Amino acid sequence: MKNFIFKRPKTIRDAVKEYKKTQGSFYFAGGTDLICLMRDEIVKPEKIVDLKNMDELDNRILETENGLRIGALATMSDINNSPLIKKYLPFLADAALYHSSPGIRERATIGGNLCNASPACDMGTPLMVLNAVIITSKGSKERQIPIQKFFKGVKKSALKPGEILKEILIPEYKEVKGIFYKKSRIKMVDLAMVNMTILKKGAEFRVSIGACAPVPLRIKSAERILNRGGDMNDRLFKKIGKVCARNIKPIDDLRGTAEYRREIVTVMVARLLKQLTSGE
Numbered sequence: 001m002k003n004f005i006f007k008r009p010k011t012i013r014d015a016v017k018e019y020k021k022t023q024g025s026f027y028f029a030g031g032t033d034l035i036c037l038m039r040d041e042i043v044k045p046e047k048i049v050d051l052k053n054m055d056e057l058d059n060r061i062l063e064t065e066n067g068l069r070i071g072a073l074a075t076m077s078d079i080n081n082s083p084l085i086k087k088y089l090p091f092l093a094d095a096a097l098y099h100s101s102p103g104i105r106e107r108a109t110i111g112g113n114l115c116n117a118s119p120a121c122d123m124g125t126p127l128m129v130l131n132a133v134i135i136t137s138k139g140s141k142e143r144q145i146p147i148q149k150f151f152k153g154v155k156k157s158a159l160k161p162g163e164i165l166k167e168i169l170i171p172e173y174k175e176v177k178g179i180f181y182k183k184s185r186i187k188m189v190d191l192a193m194v195n196m197t198i199l200k201k202g203a204e205f206r207v208s209i210g211a212c213a214p215v216p217l218r219i220k221s222a223e224r225i226l227n228r229g230g231d232m233n234d235r236l237f238k239k240i241g242k243v244c245a246r247n248i249k250p251i252d253d254l255r256g257t258a259e260y261r262r263e264i265v266t267v268m269v270a271r272l273l274k275q276l277t278s279g280e
């Protein structure tokens, strides 16, 4: 591994300054993505700017007047263990629990998971159905990005050079019911072959599917059919499964074939909808 400069600034303003001063700078949170890329020499940073020594960036999960707020440095363990997340959004706690292995979950942050922008990121689909808002900073001013506009392609996000993901805001976190599902080649410790979250808020359904396109998707055509109302039955759920399978763009890769991914989506969307509506 090539030598690099290491900086640990105390403010976002200084972090952005350090980042901009040197071409080939990378921000560093938990390092669980970045270190692998450095080990494999896919990236060769000139400078690493560590984000973990600032008062302005933290791992706190709080109720605020604008919604539930999750600090960018919250780890998968913080999210899975948070009483607030367990109370209001247990499916988000599940997504954090199904992420990787216990050791990685202690380091991997939600900010890093989103900024890495893998199509399979486990925080993607729960936040997509929650219409989460990403709050970023460059030191002087903040920007709010709706999550549906955050993912731009494989490993591409809406962040501008030097911009830091500061926190995630979930305005609608009360009275929602959801289920997260993940299919991997092996149990735990692997990225998803398919992941998905289905949410129900009153009579409204939202469906998001990950690892089946360059970015996590909301399947609006399926949502429109569900949100027309009417009888919620197995026939409808199977139809929605098929609609979802038609509206993804999976590829063949080492984790599975496109055909198998479509099959999982067809079956699991129907199953999750049945589970979500049972007892109503």
Ligand SMILES: Cc1cc2nc3c(=O)[nH]c(=O)nc-3n(C[C@H](O)[C@H](O)[C@H](O)COP(=O)(O)OP(=O)(O)OC[C@H]3O[C@@H](n4cnc5c(N)ncnc54)[C@H](O)[C@@H]3O)c2cc1C
Pocket: 026, 027, 028, 029, 030, 031, 032, 033, 034, 035, 036, 051, 072, 098, 099, 100, 101, 104, 107, 108, 109, 110, 111, 112, 113, 114, 115, 116, 120, 121, 122, 123, 159, 163, 164, 165, 166, 189, 190, 191, 192
């Ligand atoms: C063995 C193993 C298993 C894994 N399993 C899973 C899994 O099951 N599910 C899953 O989704 N992922 C998995 N991952 C990938 C990784 O753990 C996650 O994406 C993790 O959440 C990344 O967070 P981090 O804090 O480690 O990010 P880092 O590696 O520190 O950063 C990732 C990228 O985001 C940038 N970045 C980080 N924080 C910020 C910020 N606040 N603002 C701006 N840019 C930022 C960095 O510059 C870097 O480009 C796995 C990784 C490993 C090594």
